[in-house]
Structure formats: structure tokens, C-alpha cells
Amino acid sequence: MRPHIGIHDFEDAKVLVAEIPELAPNRKPCFSRGAGMTQGSFVRVGDGDRKLTSYEVQLLLASRGQPKDDEAPVPGTGLADFDATLVTALLNRLRTRRPYAFGELDDVAALQRAKALVADDDGTIVASVGGLLSLGSYPQESFPQLMVTFVHYPTAEGANTETGERFVDNVVAEGPIPVMVRDTLLAVRKNMTRRSVVRGAGRADIWQYPEAALREAIVNALVHRDLSPEARGTQVQIEMYPDRLTIRNPGGLFGPVTEDQLGEEGVSSARNASLLRLLEDVPWPGGTHAVCENRGSGIRTMINALRTARMSLPEFKNRVSTFSVTFPNHTLLGEETVDWLNSLGEHGLSESQCVGLAILREGGYLDNQTYRTETRVDSRVATQELGDLIARELVVQTGNRRWARYRLAPALLPSGGSAGSGVRRSDRRGELLKALEGRERSRVELAAATGLTGQTVAYWLRILRSEGLVEATEEKVRNPATRYRRTGKIALGEDGGTKREP
Incomplete structure (x- = not known):
């Protein structure tokens, strides 16, 4: 190990920090040689260690190269298992948009080149896993759990133990990926309500969650999920609570992408490259636009939709075996928050500073990078605006340099620890x-x-x-x-x- 060592000021003390760089994906997992890879690989959880499961170890090993699980043959299937309408739309787009590669091929040869059809061990032409998921009339006949489940819970903890109500709604979305995305969006929309938010001098009614952000999150979960045999018994799960909505899929982030890089321009990596390529030319049911039109832009589209709706950005959690995105159920600049900002009596606050204060009012914290991501300002402006909030005694800072964190000033917090109605500070x-x-x-x-x-x-x-x-x-x-x-x-x-x- 080659740690980066430094001494930093923190809460009136000197703290020695040794930062251990993360291993490159092609070198994971790191393990104890004496115990071996299967028994000696661990992951840090809180202040303890947990031994990786054999599935997690295999997933890390598979991530050293490009997985081909989406190109795996599905015995006993063929062209007859595809939806004819989807196949026709796909072939028309391929021959129009990529005539050099597909213009002179017949239907079967074109589907083989697109990896929707592949050769089985005995040379028989069958559907691939990715082919069934993107074009199949009913992929769940071969893979019952490759679907989406949506559950709407009545409380923030899940089931209501007092009334015995387990869930408000419970929906299973099946079919090829375009159909699953459409039906899942319908189920979520049916369970959403509308809220009033402040827009300039007026108010507007918007959905709890922007549909564009939901669509991108659902598509990403289906397209980038782990399709290895060990994970085919796990479905994509969507859980709706009064205060949040979580979308979870098997398989963590693939390749060099990290949680901090999500949404950055030019940062993209696909676990199921052939499936993604197919869905770039498979249209939505009844539409002409493809399911995945712009590779690598899904997270940015999601973030931009939330910013436009003045909502907090999603929380991404990357684990070895799972990846989840959670949308908080609140708008940053709703009527109550705007009234709270006005009660502070501050003049000259920028719009980005108001957004930052609204985030802190929800009980969170900010650092320079999070502030830039949430407000779309550059590093220089973020440093200047955060410094101004500190000077106004609206925000307090803990830590220095890259470890600096910002929270709402104690004077603006009631005894309960969450932001209250706002207490005007003394004139200095x-x-x-x-x-x-x-x-x-x-x-x-x-x-x-x-x-x-x-x-x-x-x-x-x-x-x-x-x-x-x-x-x-x-x-x-x-x-x-x-x-x-x-x-x-x-x-x-x-x-x-x-x-x-x-």
C-alpha cells in the first residue's frame, strides 16, 4: 500500500490522516493471501468488516473484463420468441442508420450481427439473453425473475404495524424492457400526487418525482443490471415510501465509474454492452424514439430534471452486488422553504445560495463538490458563495480543505436538531x-x-x-x-x- 498521509486541523485538534487509494477494477478483489480469494476478501461496513460472498467475489472478477452475459444463448428459443413489431422497427432503424453494417443482410443475419440471435453450443441459432430482454414477446417464460416489482408502502418504515396494512399498491411489470419501463412508469404515476411549488412570482403544480428522472433511473436499472446466471433470480425493485422512492438493481457500478463521477460528461461504462447497443435502436411501444437514445447521458438527464423541478439530487449507493438510487420526496424551494428563506432577513443571496440553504434545512450537509453539483456553479463561485454564507453566520464549517463540510448554523436549528422557522442573528x-x-x-x-x-x-x-x-x-x-x-x-x-x- 502507498497511503497519502497528511496532518489536518479538525475541531481544535491535529488529526493524522492516511488515505488509502482504491484499487483499480482490474485488480479487485483485494484479499488475504493466507485465507485465499474466496475466504479472504472483505468489504468495510460501518466500523467493521464483512466477508464478501462467493457471488460478490465472482462479480468483481467478472468486472476485470467486459462481461458477455447479455450475449449468452438461451436454449430452446429462436426468432419466433421475438415480438414481430419490435423486430421490424429494429431492423428498419439498423438498415437506415447503419447501412454499411446492416444494409445488405437478411433479417436473421442482421439480428445475429446485432447479437439478438447467437449460436448455441451445438450451432443452433437461438435468442441471446439481451435479445430476449429487448425484443422478446415474453422473456419471463425463460427468466421468471428478470422483471420489475413496484411496492408502495404506507409508512417510512414499510408496513403499518398498527393497522396491519402491508402495502398501498403492489405491481409486477413483465415483458421486454420497453414494455417494462412503460408499465412501471404507469404504476409509479398512479401512486404519485402533485404538489405546489414556487416559480418566480407564482406557483406551479408538479408531480412528486419528475417523470424524465424516473424513466432514466428505471432504464438504467434494467440495462446495467447484472445478468450473470447467479443474479437471474433477482428482479429490479422499486420501493415507494411517503418520504422517498428507491430503485435497486443487482450488480454494482461496472468499470472505472464511481459514485462521485456519476453525471459527469464523458464518464460512462456499460456492463451489458450488446444489450445497450440493441436498445439504442429499439423504440418505445407505440413511439419512434429509442429506449436508449444517448449513451452516457442518462444520469445527467436525471439530475437536470430534478434541478428543473427544484428537488434534491438523488442519493446513489454502490455496493459490490447492488446499486440503488433514492429520490427524496420534497422540493427544495417549495412555499414553506421560500417563507423560511424570507424570514432570515438576508438580502443579496444568490439563487444557488438559496438552493444550498434549502438542502441544509432538510438536515443534510454540503461540501464544495456537492454544492457545485447541486447548483451548477464552478469551483471558484462555490468557494466564494459558501464563504459568504459562513460570513453571514448562516452556515458553519467543520474541517479544512478537501475535508471541509458545511452545516446550517446552530442558531437556525431548534432543539430538535432540524431546521426551524429561522432565527434572525444579531446585527454585528x-x-x-x-x-x-x-x-x-x-x-x-x-x-x-x-x-x-x-x-x-x-x-x-x-x-x-x-x-x-x-x-x-x-x-x-x-x-x-x-x-x-x-x-x-x-x-x-x-x-x-x-x-x-x-
């Missing part, structure tokens, strides 16, 4: 003016005298200078050593503000 001008009475002081000295942070001192000094109540002794106001002094005769108002004496 009087404290600074008192500290400058009869003397000159630098920002560092003012921070020591008042107990305020350097950022808060700088924020209120800018206000006092703009009001003509304080002046710098030199032009270089960005220099921490620059000293400040009061101007003219100033008296404190009874309300804690300031006023110039006549």
Missing part, C-alpha cells in the same frame, strides 16, 4: 464599532476582540465601510494586516443598529 455592526472605539484594529484583532470568525468580521466591515461608518487606514483592504477605524460621531440605536448623530 454595534460589536465592531465598540471594538473600534478610540483605536485602530486589524481584522484579526477584531475577531479576537469580538469572538467572531474572520469571515464574519470581513463581511460586516464591508457593510460598515459602504455606510461610511468605518474606514481603512490604507487602500489594500484585502490584506489581513490592514487596520480600520471609526469615522465621525456614531451613536448606537436602541434596536442594536447604528445611526449617525446630527
